[in-house]
Amino acid sequence: MQHCKGLPASGGIAIGKAWVYRPQRIKVPRHPVEDSEQEWQRLQHAFACARTQLQELAARAQTAAGKEEAAIFAAHQLFLEDAELLAAVQHLIQDEHLNAEAAVADSFEHYAEMLLALEDTYFQARAQDVRDVKQRVLRLLSGKENDVPILSAAAIVIAEDLTPSDTIQFDRCNILGICTVRGGPTSHTVILARALGVPAVVSAPLDLSKIAEGAMVVLDGDSGEVIVGATPETIAQARQRADSWQQQRAVELAASHQPALTRDGHQVEVVANVGSLEDAQQALAMGAEGIGLLRTEFLYLNRCQLPAENEQVEIYRRIFEVMAGRPVVVRTLDIGGDKPAPYLHIQTESNPFLGWRAIRMMSERPDILINQLSALLIAAAKTTTDLRIMLPLVSCLGEVKQAKTLFDQAASVLREQGYQLPEVQFGIMIEVPSAALLASHFALQVDFFSIGTNDLTQYTLAVDRTNERVASLASPYHPAVLKLIAETIRAAHAHGKWVGMCGEFAGDPMAAPLLLGLGLDEFSMAPASIPTVKQAIRRWRWDECKQIAQIALGFATAAAVRTYLQGVVRSS
DSSP states (O other): OEEEEOEEEEOSEEEEEEEEEOOOOOOOOOOBOSOHHHHHHHHHHHHHHHHHHHHHHHHHHHHHTOHHHHHHHHHHHHHTTOHHHHHHHHIIIIISOBOHHHHHHHHHHHHHHHHHTSSOHHHHHHHHHHHHHHHHHHHHHHTOTTOOOOOOSOEEEEESOOOHHHHHHSOGGGEEEEEESSOOTTSHHHHHHHHHTOOEEESOOOOGGGOOTTOEEEEETTTOEEEESOOHHHHHHHHHHHHHHHHHHHHHHHTTTSOEEOTTSOEEEEEEEESSHHHHHHHHHTTOOSEEEEOOGGGTSSSSSOOOHHHHHHHHHHHHHHHTTSEEEEEOOOOBTTBOOGGGOOOOOSOGGGSSBGGGGGGTOHHHHHHHHHHHHHHHHTSOOEEEEEESSOOSHHHHHHHHHHHHHHHHHHHHTTOOOOOOEEEEEEOSHHHHHTHHHHTTTOSEEEEOHHHHHHHHHTOOTTOTTTGGGOOTTSHHHHHHHHHHHHHHHHTTOEEEEOSGGGGOGGGHHHHHHHTOOEEEEOGGGHHHHHHHHHTOOHHHHHHHHHHHTTOSSHHHHHHHHHHHHHHO
16 A cells, blocks of 8 residues: 655545556657758648647537636647747757757757746746647657547546646546646646546655556545555545535535635635636636736746737736736746846856845846836726736845836836826735845835745745755744744734735635734635635634634744644634
8 A cells, every 4th residue: 555645736535446647758769850841841730730639629628627727728839839939949950950859859848947947836837838738749740649548437547747638638527536746736737637626636756666557546635645555444434525525615616706704704805826817717716806916927938038018018908807807916027047038148046046036136127127017007007907016025125115216117107108007006025034024114115015925934944945855844834934924914004004925825724714813914825725715714703813823923833833723723
């Protein structure tokens, strides 16, 4: 029996036989070609076939999962039309005389590795999509496009990793659950699993070579627990938990569009973290009351020059229109040494997480921020959105003052051009301990704070959360992190300012009473977590949450805080 714990990705409990997915690896030939033009045309034919396949997958996804999930495959088609990516492939074929398979493999893999090098897990997860498209084109070039295993009976799918194409090709009636050894909880495969209502666990340290076909598996998509070779007793207990979970999830979804009110009438906002138009649509479907974090880095990556203002305006406008007047908090460009963009001529840094990035680029490249601020203001002027702009990685007051000056300059120019600009809230992210400790001073300069607990935790505890050897030390339940959160909220409220949280901590239902008690005003999270967190908030009285928070702040370790909250939640 293998018993392990991975990362929970899609809620629910699955019980069934194991089916290990072992797709055939494509061997990429590498050789020079004499007729580069003919090779380029061969690739164009493969691209045309890939577009047709992706259109068929999009239609299948829309039927099985929904419009937003179908957009995943529309996004895959964009990789086949990406000018920079095509230019890289064309250069290898026509100038370097490389065969199409090797040119595709090299160019697409370079892009995927660039995404994996980013700090933001959202963009790391997009690398899987790039590799999915790469494999599709390689199969077409090799004539093996139909050479994939078929799931012919109901089972729990276990794999090293799964692409969105892998996931959607399976007959939904046969997918009881999904478990992967690799992957993260923000991948498009996970998004599909959630939309299909399939429990999923990722990053589960299983040895696939030791899993017998047909072995009984219990998979818990809420806890991340996976048991292969489960005993009859374990299976019986899991069935009871599965029945309870399905009843609870139905209750959560039915109330997902209702406000998040505590039992004594205290209301907070529950909003979503998004990075695309499709994410925004999914957020609304899950009951989001707005966007608490709109990532903008996708506009700046994999290109040779800065995005034009009109290109930015169009993308922002479409997202704002979907949100239809709801609040949208936009994080300005968070890019730098850890997020390569060749046109910025960023020098190699020994520790890019602490280097020249995000708002720190402003002093040398104010044009980048002015361009983005102008695009956001124009898009807001064309819609009814409640726009709120926030700066990432702020560590000193001078950065805020300089950014506000650039904001005023951009707004002044647009007014002179005749734009009727809306009122815009201006805030900062609290990701660096210095910002939390000086929150009372920052509160005099801004309209709101948004706490990024992922970075605040790693900077407070000196832990690289992307390093698996020490990542377990990076807990937002650590008393030092909690005290910085408490001080941030206290200082903001003392000056009449509101505080949100856009780190993963906000989407943890066990943290709900603690964060409510600390006075958090806005919870922002992955869309799929919204129904669960809203329901968790409704379980509590605000006065008892304040007592819970004060007790939690008195513990000395993260483990003690978690143990206390687990007991409180169980007894509520």
